[in-house]
Structures are given as C-alpha cells and as structure tokens.
Amino acid sequence: MKAAVYPIILIFSYLQLSPSLHGQEYYHIRTIAFYNTENLFDTISSSVWDEDRSPHGSYRWTSERYFDKISKLAKVIAGIGRELTATAPDIVGLAEVENAEVLHHLSSHPLLLPYNYGIVHFDSPDRRGIDVALLYKKKTFFPISTSSIPLKIYDEEENRRYTRDQLLVSGILDEELIYFIVNHWPSRYGGEKHSRPHRLEAAKLNLRIIDSIRSILPEAKIISMGDLNDDPSDPSLKKVLKTLGKKKDTASGYLYNPMEELARKGMGSLGYGDRWHLFDQIFFTSSLLDTSTTSYRYWKAGIYNKAFLITPSGKYKGYPLRSYALGTYSGGYSDHFPVYLYLVSKKASP
DSSP, X not given: OOOEEEEHHHHHHXXXXXXXXXXXOEEEEEEEEEEEEEEEXXXXXXXXXXXXXXXXXXXXXXXXXXXXXXXHHHHHHHHTTHHHHSSOOSEEEEEEEOOHHHHHHHHTSTTTGGGXXXXXXXXXXXXXXXEEEEEEETTTEEEEEEEEEOOOEEOTTSOEEOOOOEEEEEEEETTEEEEEEEEEOOOOTTOHHHHHHHHHHHHXXXXXXXXXXXXXXXXXXEEEEEEOSSOTXXXXXXXXXXXXSOGGGOOTTOEEOTHHHHHHTTOOSEEETTEEEOOEEEEEEGGGGOTTSSSOEEEEEEEOOOGGGBOOXXXXXXXXXXXXXXXXXOOOSOSSOOEEEEEEEEESOO
C-alpha cells in the first residue's frame, strides 16, 4: 500500500523535526475528513418524513437538482487535502445522507470513481431519515469490523426521541490499526439549553465507546469526528469527554481536540444565529500525538472553506453556500464547511 510521500523540507516548519544525519527524511501523509452534506436525499419519497424531498414536494427536489448536488459534493470531497497530497482524502466521514443509494451515486461520480471508495453505512432510526456513513479508499484502508451503536434519548414525557446512531469502524490504515467514530449529535432544536441534555448523552455514549476500546488496547488510536451541534468549548466536549485544546497539556489517556484552537481564532464551519460555530469537529486519543514513533501521528487540522463554497451576497453572505436557504433553492453545496486533519508517518525513503 502506497501513500503520498513528501520530503521533510515541505513539512519541517510544522512538525519542527530535524533533518536526518544520514539524508532527507520522508513522510507518508493521510487525509481524514468529515462533511455534513446538508440533506443528501434521493428523489423518491419513502416515508411521510421525506415527502418534501421529492419532485412534487415543497422543495421541488428533482433528479436534475439531486445529481447537481452529487456533482458539487464530489467536487468538494475530491479537493480536500489535494493541495498538499495531490489526491482526495483517504477517509471521509459523512452526515445527513439518506441511504446507501445516495452514497453509491456519490462515490461513483467521475470525480471520485478513480479513488475506489468503499462505503460503510447502516440505516439508523432517525426520524428525519438521515444517517452517518464512512467512505474509505480501499487501497489504503481495510475495515476489520463495523457497528452502528444507538443513542437512546428521551423527551420530558419519557418518550424515546429517535436520532442518529454512532458509527464505529475499526481497520488497518496502511499497516496500522485505527478506529473511527462518525457522529451526528442531536440538534439545538428548541434552544441550546433545552436541547443540551441530549448532546451530553451523545458525548457519554461516545466516551463509552472510546473507553471500551481502551480497556482492551490502552494506547489505541481512535479518531472521533462529526457534526456535534456543539462548539469545542461546550460542556459535552469539555465536561463529559474532557477534550484538551493544547498539545502540551494532553497527557496519556486524554483526548486532544485541534478544533479548539481554530475556534479560538474565530474560525467556524457554519453560521448560526449571526455568528460562527465550529460544530464540525475531529478529535482523537493522545496516542496520535506521540512523536517518538514512526507510526501515524497527528500533524495539523483545518477547515475546507474555499471561495467557491462561500455565499457571495445576501443575508448569508460569507457563510457556507447552501443548497436551500429559507426553503428556497439556492443551488449551493452544503450549509457546513468540511473539516479535516492530516496524519503523517516517517518513512525511510519515498
């Protein structure tokens, strides 16, 4: 299995490593990305909950609009990390996808077909009919096990509120065992404070999954990603998961969240309530910060917010160029920017 390989002169200023006494040092680079696709539905109404997402529904969701969105999403995914690696991401977590069919349409688009993406997807009981999923390059990642873990939350009358499952995928990235968790936590519908307990429960479930893995493999490399509907500083991250935003403070056994630093700089992945939020996040176990090993470790993270993804004018100027705005078709991409991080591993030669 081959990876994108770059000499140390390209990444020296970021990793602060010293050149080898015996010659140039080289690194494999892998891109891990997450993207909320904003209601990637097909045009077929399969329940009362998606009647609006059909040609005769209120959204006038035609085949032309559907395949245009597929093309736009494929363009975005193909571009994430490309400036550095000259290729598309190796792993892509997705949210707000309706079913396996839309994932096949997406992964088989001409812009993504050359990368031979595999798909991990389970139908969840979410009331809106949206799921999370994982795309992976078959040449670099081999799944060992996959599971969909339900999040059980209840309203004030103790009625279960059906939402997205959390997707757990373990596998071999090149020659290393890595775990991925894909999330889409409950929304802020009804207000942030009112809905907060549901996201706290989502964080608790995420932590249980991580702890269950670490009880067997204490130094397991685990990457959790998703639309958390919370910022890096909110209680679900800081009080439940106890994520840390500075590498020097991240001791063994803790979770590091690189998105915390981006949020401190005022960066965001979506606009909500006339302000930026960084709901789309990727965080991971401290084992991916170990610089003493030649295996994969974290390098840096970012938000993929290219100019073509930004609304040029109007009420949402500067925010992500979405497919629908206030119920009106705007022909954009998504109401979220993708987020990503790079993993690097030292290699003896290119």
